Amino acid sequence: MQSANKSTSARTSAHPLNPSTSALPRYAFIDFMDVGGTVTISQEIANLTEDGGQELEAEESVQIGSIQGSVVGLRYYTGMVNKGEMVSLVREPQNPYDRNAVVVANVYGSQVGHIKKELAAPMAYIMDNNLARVEGVVPFGNTNKFTMPVHLTFWGKEEKREAVHNQMKRYGFRLGSDLKGGATQTSSGRDLLGLSSKISAIPLTVEELKNAFDKLFDDLMEDKTREMEPAEAVFTPLLPHQKQALSWMTSRENNNDLPPFWEEKNGLYFNVLTNFAVKERPEKVLGGILADDMGLGKTLTTIALIVSNFHNGKPLPLEQCEGSSMPSTTRKKAGSKEKSGDPEESGEPVGSSPLKRLHAISATADTIDEDAPQKKAKTTKKTAKKSKKGAVLLDDVDFAAALECTSSQAVPAKKSAKKSSGTGKGPSGAGGGSGARATLILCPLSVLSNWLDQFEQHIRADVTLKVYLYYGPERSRSVGLLSGQDVVLTTYNVLSSDFGNKASSPLHKVNWLRVVLDEGHVIRNPSALQSKAVLGLQSERRWILSGTPIQNSLKDLYMLMSFLKLKPFDVKEWWNRIIQRPVTMGDRFGLKNLQALVKGITLRRTKNSKVSGRALVQLPARRVFVQHVTLSEEEREEYEEVKREGRNIVGSYFQEGTVMTNYADVLAILVRLRQCCCHPSLVGKYTVAGDLGTPGELRERLINKITLVLNSGSDEECAICLESLRQPVITYCAHVYCRPCICEVIRSEKEQAKCPLCRAQIKTKELVEYPGEEVEARSATGENWQSSSKVDALMSNLLKLRNEDPTVKSLVVSQFTRFLDVLEVPLREYGFSFTRLDGSMNQKTRAKAIQDFQDSSPGSPTIMLLSLKAGGVGLNLTAASRVFLMDPAWNPAAEDQCVDRCHRLGQTRDVVITKFIVKDSVEENMVKIQKKKQELVEKAFGGKNTQNLKQARIDEIRTLMEI
DNA sequence: ACCGCCGGGTGCC
DNA sequence: ACCGCCGGGTGCC
Known part of the structure; x- marks a missing residue:
């Protein structure tokens, strides 16, 4: 602190x-297991370093x-x-x-x-x-x-x-x-008791903790089974569990309850945990955490919420336009018609072809037009009448009131909105409450197009929902325009970059009706810019969508509380004192409090959840096969050679006791071995660690290393911001970070700055940049292409499959993008039509690749080459029903997640997963470690004994290298 | 009376 | 603070 x-x-x-x-x-x-399932060894090692942080963390004290x-x-x-x-x-x-x-x-x-x-x-x-x-x-x-x-x-x-x-x-x-x-x-x-030395916690037994946490969500559902019909504007019928979520979310937004742990006691408001009392009623917490498993339809439910609960369960008044009620591209008309003449205010769509249709919805401030009130009145009345079929019984009086609230203000406000657009008040209503109308949705870039698609898909085409994509260099920064939307969609990156350039961050000037954080766990790191940016947003209601809000560590919940403004847990000290420390120390009351806290604000169902005895969703079966691959004699020789070489190096580290400090080298060796298992051409040049040599040599060595790390396809993330590396740099001690992250560390620690991973001294001028994608020797894909045992194994599977059923689509997944390059050759040769999705692709090409693959028309690609970490969660690849995992991942959860991209709602066929594992190789050892890791994950909530974990990691390297 | 005692003024850091 | 402390007024009882 x-x-x-x-x-x-x-x-x-x-x-x-x-x-x-x-x-x-x-x-x-x-923590040991990363939320996104993308734990990396370097992150784990960050865990193990002595003197983990300058801050006096609860669990170290x-x-x-x-x-x-x-x-x-x-x-x-x-x-x-x-x-x-x-x-x-x-x-x-x-x-x-x-x-x-x-x-x-x-x-x-x-x-x-x-x-x-x-x-x-x-x-x-x-x-x-x-x-x-x-x-x-x-x-x-x-x-x-x-x-x-x-x-x-x-x-x-x-x-x-x-x-x-x-x-x-x-x-x-x-x-x-x-x-x-x-x-x-x-x-x-x-x-x-004399135990004080390093052990800072006596946790509950693992069994107790596990039970407690399972219970945390088991009990959550009983009072959340009420269903609610969405507003008419939602085209897609909701499944029962989605109606339940909608009902629960609506009640969370309209609740008048005191926040958790607050009670009213003779005129005062009393917090039963801290014994704090105030005269003023503590501010309502509207919103919460929708923590449903992926595939249960968090997106659809959220869309339904947006249009169904404007105020008090009344739908968002929407303009009706001509056209069929089918969601279709006819909406294009609506958008183009309304294109504004005012260049400054017009939210000119960002032009990327697959998204064009959606941009069309993005409206201009002028959408609230002169003729709006009347038109609106007509259309909404229609909606009201129709919805009598549904469960939302709108009596006309109420509805008229709701209508009045918006349309009456729309008239005077809209003009001022044009001229004085910076008021922060939405043009469509300033009376009653704050007059906020717009919902801001933040998401990772990878799911941006998914959101747009889903709006297209789920909203009736004859209603105009104003969705503005706040993305790209052309985005409108008009506060008036933004607050006049129904939905503004953007990414965490855009928000952070606006926030970073303090000059103006329009999103921070708008008074939002609702802010939705998709994959909300990405704000778990309080020091990340995007987290700070998110906390700075003004909103009446706040939602976090995340399949994994706390599977990582209890600490992650703190930022979520902070975002929800759940007092007093939005201040670190109180979170630590009241929840974090008691729970990690195994205090039963702490656990109880945590449970009560989460229960009050979270809805979590899994694919396996049962609601009143019935399964929540029916998913097709999913079967996993491991196919062992035997290396050819030639391959085996090369493998053993690389292994001998690596073992010598790592063995000497063991003797010196410097395994951890030479982590980057160890990683590099392991990567080479894994590459050997896939295809010989993947194994890159690499220099053996030795003396630092001349500065030039050192530099070259570091560039070599960072290139290896970044191209290895392993899930390297920046250990500071936990995100994928941006502007990656490598320190003299050979650890890789985002440049802005590590510079911030150096800036704040000045001359004392140490590498967060190994505590070696670091200086800004000693950071070595990643030279970028240099002309890579693509000999692997050139003329003298040769196959490998693993490639053969895959191809024989694919050919057999095509023979049996040519409509079956497959995901071919590898951690090594260069392996994907290699695979392209035989796929072409055998006339497969395929697409590819990897981390290097931009939004446009990504969306295209997904769209092509999901297309079911004849001649569409049947194979997608997928890099393990591409896209992240939320990606929908249900067209595939076969998955080939070409190489084992460090983290079994990463594999599961990948499989879940097709084994999810919307999948009609049974899903078959084939894992290729090379016999007698590092891959088999990785599988062993995966199993062990799974066990550890289950204990991850316990107080951590870092000594044991460190030992475990050293053992892990021993297992891998067979030393 | 260079003390003790009384009682009013006063009061965080 | 129904305290302690300070400092001025006062001085056998």
Whole structure:
């Protein structure tokens, strides 16, 4: 919390705990299993490094001691506390009377008073030097007028214990060890048991934790089975579970409830966890987390929500246009007709051909036209009448009211919208509530086109839903235009880049009705720019869509709470104190609280969920076959050669005990072995680690290495932002990061900057750039192409398949894009029609590839070459019913995810998966590790013993190299 | 009276 | 603060 304290202390005492200043760790401390199922060894190793972070993370801290203190000056401040309430302590070095001042604040960040100066003196030193974090609880005396007692507990790393005690002693204070930890906290007295050294947690047994977490979602559903019919404008009929989700989401948006853990008690609002009370009703949390498994239709449900719940369960009033009710390209007309004459305001579509049709929907500010009110009245009335068939019974009075609310304002507002477009208020309504109308949807680039398709598909063509694609250099930055839309769709990247150029971020000026984060777990890293950008958005309702909100680590939930503004969990300290630490320490109450918290705001169903005894969805069967491949004599020879070479190197690292520090080399060796299993031409040149040599040689070696890492197809991600590498650079210590990420680390740590992965010294000028896709020797695809055992195995499968049923489509998946290159040759030779999807493709070519593949007309491609990490979740490839996994992934979840792209809702055939594994090779060892990993994942929620994990990783390398 | 005692003023950091 | 502390007023009882 060092950085948090620093930043907060610099502020005035008025809001010492403003959430916007909450902790920004120097780099992410990554958990064992990555949410996206794309864990990389380097991330895992980040886990294992000693001294994982500068920040005093909850799970690394032990209780150093506690002491009774007093809070003084109560009468000068308005902050109130209750008996047993937790308080936070914030340094206030700018205090003109005492630079040791320590502010005491309640959960809402209101100042209660100061720590008495005698005690503040030693505390200031401890806090400023990050020796310990101090937490307070007011046990009684909370109504005192002048001073009140406070129970202070010091938490920090074991090695700081003595320093903290000494410092306190110097000022005549003695820290005691108390077993209770504080009035509302429980902590084990493990430091008395002599276990304090590295083990910072005594977790529940694995069994207990697992059960608790399973239960977390099992119990969630019983009260969420009510169904709701979507508005008329939704063309696609919803499945029962989607109607349930719609009903639940609608109730979450219209609820008047107090947020979780708040109760009304004789005129006051009381938080039962922190014992905090306020007069003002805590702000409603409208929205939540839709955590359904992929394939259950989160997108469709969300679209239904957008059009069905404008206010109080009434549909979004939409303009009707001519044309059939079938969703079709006829809508093109609507868009082009309305093209504005005002060049500044016109949301000129970004021209990419497969998306054109959708851009057509994107409207201009002028869509709310002079004739709008009347027209609208007509169309909506029609809608109202029709919907009597449905479950939404709109009585005409209510509906008229809803209508009035929008159309009446549309008239006066629309003109001003043209001229003064920057008001932030949507042109379609400023009365009643905030007048917000537009929903902002954020998603990864890979699913952007999916959203557009789905709007096309699911919204009736005779209604005009104004969807604006905020993407591309031509995007309109008019706040008026944006807030006048029904939906604005953009990517996290666009949002971050707008946010980064602080000059103007139109999306941050709009007052949204609703913000939807698709794949919302991408904001789990609080220090990532996109996370900050997302937190800065203004909205009445907030949704997170994610199939995996917390499968990674409990820590991930913190950012989600922060986004939902679920007080007090939107401030790191409170999240840590009330949830994170108790749970990781195995406190049953902590777990219970977490459960209650999640239950209140989350809907999660899996493909296997049962609703009142019936399966939620019926998916075709899915069968997995492992096909063992035997290398030819020649291949075997080469493999053994590469293996011998690698084993020598890694073996020497083991002898030196430097396996972890030479991680990049180990990875490179493993990659080579895996490439050997696929095709000889994949095995790249590589230089054996040795002396650093001349700067030129070092540079060359590093470039070699980064090229290898990036082209290997392994899931390398930046260990700082957890995203795919952007502007990748490699450090002298051979670790790869995004340039902006690592520069930020260096900037904040100055001369002390260390590599987040190995703690070696790093400097900005020593970062080596990735030279980019250089002319790659494509000899593999050239004239002297030769096959390999694995290629043969695949081809014989494909030929047999084509013989049996030429309509069957297949995904051919590899982690090595160069292997995909290789495979193109025989596919062409045998006359297969295929497409390809990999990470290097832009949005346009991607969309085209998917569209072509999904097309079922004769002559359409039957094979898609797919790079394992391309696209990410959400990609819909249901046209395929066969999957060939060419090489095993580090992470079994990544494979599952890949398979799920076709084994999902909409799949009509049984899905057959074939995994090729080379006998007696690194691949077999990887399979073993995958199994072990699966077990570990199940334990991943437990307190982590990093020592054991580190050992496990070293063992893993031994297994792989057979050392 | 260079003390003690009384009682009003006052009070975070 | 129904305290402690400070400092001015005061001085046997």
